[in-house]
Amino acid sequence: MINLKFNVNGKDVEITVDDSLRLLDILRDELGLTGTKEGCGIGECGACTVIMNGEAVNSCMILAEQVQNAKVETVENLEKNEVLSKLQDAFLDNGAIQCGFCTTGMLMSSKALLDKNPTPSEEEIKTALEGNLCRCTGYVPILNSVKDAVKKYLHK
């Protein structure tokens, strides 16, 4: 067992968990944040992407002890007072959501990119989302959403 102190979506959390748990399990099973999804469990699909200390990470590849003192952001943090973030809005406008299973991971990878680089090129967007698989959309509306969000950020 391990005692963990970290911050999730702006709230400090202190929790004792089995030290073999992954960040994904802690979020879903211990904290009830089920917006983060498990698609493969081996860091290949990106459905479980969250932002940890400013970086997009596959939460299925992060072990409990790595979470110690970390700052974690999940999809549940994007919508504030029932107002969607600009990025979510862009996904909505571009019809980027089909089955929705990859969506939350896509949002978090995109947010991590835009937090660091508010004006990415098309190649930079593609590279940032390379680790997020989507089987439904063919990626077209997702890439368009991020491009749109860039415009929205610029005109805020």
Next chain:
Amino acid sequence: MKSIRKIDAIPKLNGSWKFLDDYSYKGMIHGQLLYSTCHHGIIKQIHFPDGYDLSEFTMVSAADIPGENIVPEPVCDQPYMADKEVFHFGQVIMGIAHPNRKLLREFISNTSIEYEELPAITDIKECLDNEKNAFGRELTIDHRTGKKPDPNWVHHHKIYYTPHQEQAYLEPQGMIAVWQPKDKIMFVRATCQCPFFVKEGVEAIMGDTIKEAVIETSEGIGGAFGGKEDFPNLLAGITSLLSYKSGKPVKIVLDRSDDIQITTKRHPARIEIETWTDPKTKKIMKIDIDYRLDAGAYQTLSPVVLARGVLHAISGYSIPDAFIRGRLFHSNTPSNGAFRGFGAPQAFAAMEAHIDNIASDLKMNPYKFRKINLFKIGDEFPTTQPILEDHLSNCLERVIDKSNYSKKLKEFKEWNKTHKDKKGIGISIGYHGGGYTGNGEKVLNSEVKVVIEKDAIVKIYVSNTDMGQGAHTTLAQMFFEAIDHPREKCRIQLPNTSKTPNSGPTVASRTIYIIGNLLRKFAFKIKDELGFENLEGYVASNQNEFPREFRMNFVQDPSVVFDDENYVGVAYKDYSWAACVTEIYYHADTYQIELTKSWSVMDIGKVVNQKIATGQAEGGVLQGLAYGLCEFFYKPGYGRMHGFTDYALPTTMDLPEIDVEFIHNDSPIAKGLGEIPMDFPAPSVRNAFHNATGIFINEYPLVPERIYSYMQRATDRHRQTQTV
């Protein structure tokens, strides 16, 4: 053609939409499947690891089944769990449950099974090249004239191979069963396409021990593409048995590696085509197709895929003398099943490659050769079904025009003369008959239900699921647009077999085509029956009539008359049509094909929701291109695959520019959309590669390893010619 926002979009964006693994029930324990790691053998013994308290586990095997150990399918030949003999890698032997999922995983991964190994067929060619492996009913379409081919006609005889393809829904297969002993009801929460199939599956395995199985889907179904058509029946059956035996709710969610190893895939095919072409008119005069599918260890729903395959085998060409023979072949791999297109992508992969092979031999432009042979109004399918529209030709003309095909063909030829890397451009066409084949929709007799509440809220009850394709948004839209009712007053209920009538499975591009058009008709019927102009006003002034329930059944058009025995007649009332042009850049040093741009033009009839339809089309086109380019199982029998590490799905970095356009969208009828975008793109990649390099590859996908071996052979042949 309005782009109404998807009803589930916001909860999917904020993470609140619940997928199967997001549900939990009081006292719930976890289940997992123990499956065969042998391709064919007799089970000698199962060794459980030491150090575990076996009394904590619930275990079920074939011996525990109170009902039938046969999964209900079009052909009932697959057991839920193997009894003594296993016939493929991944065959389920036991269901095991425990409160701790992690401990259960450890326990199962340390369990070993001893087999007496028996001969097994795991290689696609070993399966499909040997006539002895044929099993099940043979289908033939016989449109022969009985005349011998003219000796002047040019004969082409080729064999084409297509691979397994993984549906790769991002949400793995999962099921929760909750046994309710008081009412003798087995409640099942499912991520599935066909709740009523799952109901049959649970009731078959449980037999008389339960009164009824009630299936409700999860809110979110994280992709399916055919993969959640029949496997969920088996999974629900075993999960239910575990819940019954343990007396607790049981959840099974497959690990990705288990999912890839044990669930259904697209059928590999071997398609042998012989044609005779008149060199003067450039018309194909006679064709003979031997269409073979690797069904896997059991037939299950393969006959349905075979039917689709033979009915689309000739592609879009009028050939006066045609014979098509379709057969299933047995191998020791998991039963192959439904996957978007089901039989048609294999057919077009072969025939569209064959067309380019003939055109090249006759030194003709592949577009012009297609144009000469393409279906024309008044022609017939080999089943004698008349061709009533020239929309396929319209799609082809449009895509040739917008892709600048003819200009690029010349440009690339020039460019290739001076470059080691090559550029290429290729065409393919396709079509897909909407709904079940022949008399299928009559037999299904789909029913829909609508309840109008006192506050004029319209609740629509259908058993068709929304697995991401936006079906629930589009279905509701078809109803409320017909009677001009506010969209926020129209709701689709979550499919539940005790509340929703059986409107059939969510398969075969039938949801919008059959159920959507039915709902539209239904809306008009209710309007006529009640005699309102405005539903809200009517409900307000006639409160005592509400809530009120309405039901309506689908009635097949009388023109659909099909002889299922001889495959003669009208197989589908309406077809969606498509044509595609794909441009590639071939990297000579790495033997890699880079897709640069792909244009698709489709006729899906009325486009109900432009944004949803475009999204479906773009996603399907990429699946189709990847089927031609990179997706395959490199291990025979594909056992011991680990997931997306060894199965290469396209990522954002592989994405070409994709352009899709719908034509003839002023039609009153919305036709099938689900399958068509997957049906046709693969051969355009192959044909573009041939255009770039002059090398014919008649096997898919065109991965670098395969290209390398073909290039080596071509070099060897060239060397030999020079030596001679």
